[in-house]
Amino acid sequence: MWARIVALVIKEFLALLRDKASRFVLIGPPVIQLLVFSYAASFDLNHxxxxxxxxxxxxxxxxxxxxxxxxxxxxxxxxxxxxxxxxxxxxxxxxxxxxxxxxxxxxxxxxxxxxxxxxxxxxxxxxxxxxxxxxxxxxxxxxxxxxxxxHGWQAPPARLDIRPWFNPNLLSRWFIVPGLVALLTLVVTLLVTGLSVAREREMGTFDQLLVTPMRPAEILLGKAIPGFIIGGLEGAFIALMAVAWFHVPFVGSVLALALGMFFFLLAAIGIGLMISSLAVTQQQGLLGVFLFMVPSIILSGFATPIANMPEAVQMLTTINPLRYLLVIVRGVFLEGSGVSALASQYWPLALIGLASMTAAAWLFRHRSS
Missing domain, CATH: 3.40.1710.10 (abc type-2 transporter like domain)
Structure with missing residues (x-):
């Protein structure tokens, strides 16, 4: 079983790396977006x-x-x-x-x-x-x-002494860049998994894959593992860039961040495979990815606080995995949060991941029958 899954994973990586457009999608846009958002998106005013x-x-x-x-x-x-x-x-x-x-x-x-x-x-x-x-x-x-x-004025009866916690200089970059770890990880993971099954259908190799000795669960696992590896490497790279290049402090636990990334990738891969199972062509898969991605970013708290949204919309954000990872990465980077402090964010991510992977497996079996 595992030999067949490893062979499918290698096939997926070769399909991605041999395609020039796929290589560019995995490397170019995330780096460009990291630099553009980090330098251009700022709440600070200068000059x-x-x-x-x-x-x-x-x-x-x-x-x-x-x-x-x-x-x-x-x-x-x-x-x-x-x-x-x-x-x-x-x-x-x-x-x-x-x-x-x-x-x-x-x-x-x-x-x-x-x-x-x-x-x-x-x-x-x-x-x-x-x-x-x-x-x-x-x-x-x-x-x-x-x-x-x-000039000898009497001191005022009360003096305002401001001491910002977690971000002493109130730099907006310290708020934005950790959020990019979550945002760009979502983008790359959805693109990799959201096009995987659709690419097989478009190239005419999906039926060949179904007649192999591999069971549907094995095929689905073989499609999920490359997205997990690429998304994890992408998230780790952006986190390292945040610390080394943009000098955002990392005062929390690496284990807490890794655990959050694990549950988040599980949820994102499940959503991507659901989209890919429904899509017939890669163009449909790409449209489905962006159809999910745009409201996911808006309802995540990346730019606007969730507390300012209407109550009905706030309820809708509870099924958005990006919402929970943003709390995790900002807590780990700026607040020094550990695993126990972020437990309330892990279990919703785990539930979303379990539900999305289950739905993806059902859709895959239904669409392949």
Missing amino acids: IPYAVYNQDAGFASRELLARFTGSSTFEQVATVRDEARIAPLIDDKAALLVLRIGPHFTRDLLAHRPAKVQILIDGRDSNTASLALNDANGVLLAFNQHWAAT
Whole structure:
């Protein structure tokens, strides 16, 4: 039995490696997506273009503006001398925000009175505007604290002391790159398994495979093992790249990550074989893979929190294996989670894997009879 399965596994690998397009699909897109997502997909803002409309000639306004100039987050693109110039700067997207300092800014501060600073910001992209405002508030808070300490202001009754856990510098790359371990592993595994049976049908070798001494279960196992090996190697490679190239900390247990990958690959391979068993051609298999992949990514929590989704949609995410692996990889990379802490994620993955493999076996027998 095992000799026949090994022979089928070798045949699957040879079919993949001999085909130039298949070799490219396994190597090219995952590497390209890893680099593009890691460098381009970011929630951090750098070099925010801003303009200054300073109506105050005092030293306090110059000190505040010096903090914006010295910040690596902001980049001054214009100095406004006339209020009429503010609207064109924002309308033409030359500046994301305009910092407006009133004529009595320094005088009010020296008199221990609140001094207002107005920020006019382009709100067409609400997410970008919110991030820019947070960065500007950070600069203003630092100025306020320094001014209060050097000019004899009484300290405020409560001081906000912010200490982010797991990601001290709040780098979005530390959040995105571990998620790519799960995302790209899913992509490669589905492509390998989702086209395997369909490729046999399209090439006319499926009937030949059925008349061999191999039982349907052996054929299915021989189709699943290459996807398991390739998906595991792909996930390990991306995890190593995350640590070595993108310097994302790995503070958890390797065993915890490996166990999560095992159950996830089981689920992904089952889904891929279900798609491949239903497809007649490779084109149908490819369409089926993408039909599953797009909602799977949207409903995984990769980009948007699941808690923000409607309750009915949240229930739907419980059958999505990518949801659980994202929790596992981010927990292992950033939180230092071990096997016991992630037990609540393992058993749903195991159930999904068992159900998908059972369904794939039934579909394979039904379609081959």
